[in-house]
Amino acid sequence: MRFAPPPTVRVAEHPGGMNQVLARSFNERLIMSLLLQHEGMTRLQLGQESGLSAQTISVIVRALERDNLVSKGEAVRGRIGPPTTPISLNPNGAFSIGLHVDRHAIEASIINFVGEPVFQRRSSLAALDVQTVQDTLTGTVDALLSELGAEQKALIAGVGLTLPGRFEADRPEEQAILAHDFEEDLRAHTGFEVFIQNDITATASAETLFGQAKRIDDLLFCYVCEDLKPRLILGGRIYTGSTPQISICDSETWQRTHDAITSGAQDDDPAVRQWLGAVVEKLDTLVQSLGKFATVSELILSAPVPKSITDVLVSDLKLKVSAGLTVTGSQFGPNALAYGAATLPIHSRFTAETP
């Protein structure tokens, strides 16, 4: 029995803001992970899913409520609503910034706590060297921040930064980009925690957190552009490490095709048709060879193209692969990589697993 004064806990009168979030217990992260996966759960369901006691759930939900990370239901009186009102994450409880460094541009995005895009931005890179990338990154993040009010700024969970896995090995200035510590630059410039990850791994993890893979444990995620970049997700875990990168076309061809798509070309355009054909062929080969050692019944496709093109890609692929494989297009659209970057801080700070 203890007679010492109870320890200090977070209380409404002393909001600690996002800085306290890192200190969140594993159990709190567990509850947030469940709420990220399921839209609205009762305290009873949270207890059954997590294995935590009713009293522990009660304490955790109150703490999350105080920090505005869960919505207070419809009612009432500054506390959780009637028992039939399920508990949901508050979309405006936290925000996250994502920056993706591409060869030609910085893709940027702000998402809210439930993964809805709030702002998006693309800033062209005048050159591909450390100084230009650095300046464009800070300029872009400043531009994004200027869109937010002071209240929202205080709720930023961090900055996610993603870089492509491969630059041209024979260009020293591109190698210098991979070697440079942009993480530290951004931390110093913004004062936010910065999370860094490979671009494809980040967008695959975004699919598992907010996207099509939310409730699927085993799947193959593929990002297609000039290359086919796969990530295998088994048991909800993304296998990173050295993943194959399968070439679909050369950079110049891809650039031309992508420009055409951006200016409105559809699948009847010969260049687009050719790219689509090549993607389907490589994907089919990949799925067949994968089938030799792992059974995956879901394939999620993401590409930096509008939904109409992704839809054609999905239906073309469905004709080719066996009926046992469900093919789905990502909902993240052309900004999937910036979106993936923005998901990193949320994944790292609020969920029980790390990507």
Place this chain on the structure above:
Amino acid sequence: MRSVLCYGDSNTYGQTTANKPDDRYPHDVRWPGVLRSLVGNEWLVIEEGLSGRTTVSDDEIEGSEKNGRTYLRPCIMSHKPLDLVIIMLGTNDLKVRFNKTPGEIAMGVGALVSDIKSMPAGVDGKIPEILIVAPPPTALDLKEWSDVFLGAQEKSRALAREYERVAEAHEVHFFNAGLVVNSSDKDGFHLDVQAHKDLGHAIAEEIAAIGWPEQRD
């Protein structure tokens, strides 16, 4: 049928605001009665309110039987097995004779929680669910009770926060009654009829919000 023990002071007993000794609201007016009318087909609602009950102190004026701690153990043993114990105490600890800070009053509630947890009073020898209810603050004018409750106005306003800390430290349920009811202006620290009704409804919601698996026999 599940069972809930409502362990409290005069505001659970149903002392009226009329300032007549032992003047008590009828059973269906006091909040445990309101609760019974709402959940009575699923819950046995056990009323255990006593005017003047403190958290853990003998009262040298009103008598040692007002000590909420010494009576808690036999009380729980009489009513076990219990699914839920609700504790709403602390108002009497505000009396100046006890010279307690809000934090110490909350620690008294914590001591009661520890006592309950040390007894196998729940179903199948488990520990029952425990709900700490912070009493509403006193009115600013405590009328003829002003000297008994010297300084209670300010202290009572700090109770909910201290209670919540104790609830977190002990990992138990918490509800701030001050969110739904006020002490009556008539005598400054008792609940009127409407307040009993509102509190009964709020407690019923809190009980349901805890989430109870399947109905037990």
